[in-house]
Amino acid sequence: xxxxxxxxxxxxxxxxxxxxxxCAQDMNHNYMYWYRQDPGMGLKLIYYSVGAGIxxxxxxxxxxxxxxxxxxxxxxxxxxxxxxxxSVYFCASSRAEGGSQPQHFGDGTRLSIL
Amino acid sequence: xxxxxxxxxxxxxxxxxxxxxxxxxxxxxxxxLFWYVQYPNQGLQLLLKYTSAAxxxxxxxxxxxxxxxxxxxxxLTKPSAHMSDxxxxxxxxxxxxxxxxxxFGKGTHLIIQP
Numbered sequence: 001x002x003x004x005x006x007x008x009x010x011x012x013x014x015x016x017x018x019x020x021x022x023c024a025q026d027m028n029h030n031y032m033y034w035y036r037q038d039p040g041m042g043l044k045l046i047y048y049s050v051g052a053g054i055x056x057x058x059x060x061x062x063x064x065x066x067x068x069x070x071x072x073x074x075x076x077x078x079x080x081x082x083x084x085x086x087s088v089y090f091c092a093s094s095r096a097e098g099g100s101q102p103q104h105f106g107d108g109t110r111l112s113i114l
Numbered sequence: 115x116x117x118x119x120x121x122x123x124x125x126x127x128x129x130x131x132x133x134x135x136x137x138x139x140x141x142x143x144x145x146x147l148f149w150y151v152q153y154p155n156q157g158l159q160l161l162l163k164y165t166s167a168a169x170x171x172x173x174x175x176x177x178x179x180x181x182x183x184x185x186x187x188x189x190l191t192k193p194s195a196h197m198s199d200x201x202x203x204x205x206x207x208x209x210x211x212x213x214x215x216x217x218f219g220k221g222t223h224l225i226i227q228p
Contacts, residue, residue: 004157033215040220042118042219042221043158043216044218045215045216099209100165103160103216104160105158106157107155107156
């Protein structure tokens with residue numbers, strides 16, 4: 001009963017390095033999302049996808065890229081890490097049917113850029 | 115554009131007392147509304163959702179919320195607080211127009227005093 005799995009759980013990067021945050025879901029959900037959570041700010045949407053091969057920008061996409069080659073996987077790429085990208089990143093998925101379906105969240109990746 | 119306001123970044127109640135967490139939303143269309151709970155170092159778990167059926171929605175762990183259109187509110191309540199309820203609570207809204215994610219409030223940290 002895995003649900004949404006995110007790896008790694010923790011990571012420290014140096015400024016200018018790149019990395020990929022992995023996200024996989026086993027619920028056959030069409031919709032997938034990436035959020036970042038900063039203290040006292042709630043969650044902000046970075047990118048989302050409605051199916052394999054289709055992605056779109058959310059509220060805070062700058063500095064990130066995504067791809068969706070399969071229904072199960074939705075990796076998030078940071079190309080040139082900056083201190084402002086220090087955050088907790090959450091991946092989520094949901095069934096289709098517009099916005100009425102709840103989103104299922106992974107446990108997050110805690111990323112520090114030093 | 116939709117938005118969510120959660121009044122009070124921190125709420126403290128005594129064990130056994132009533133829990134009331136406030137959420138007001140703005141949306142140009144009838145919204146879908148959600149409450150999520152986040153325990154330390156974990157992802158978000160769905161507590162309950164409103165999707166235009168009954169205005170009083172019952173969720174897990176004894177929580178419930180009432181949708182009041184005239185007040186644009188969706189406050190979360192629990193009659194008797196338990197120590198295990200200590201967590202961060204997020205209210206979120208979707209306008210149901212598609213898959214473009216949830217808009218979250220900034221969260222309320224619930225503290226339970228023994």
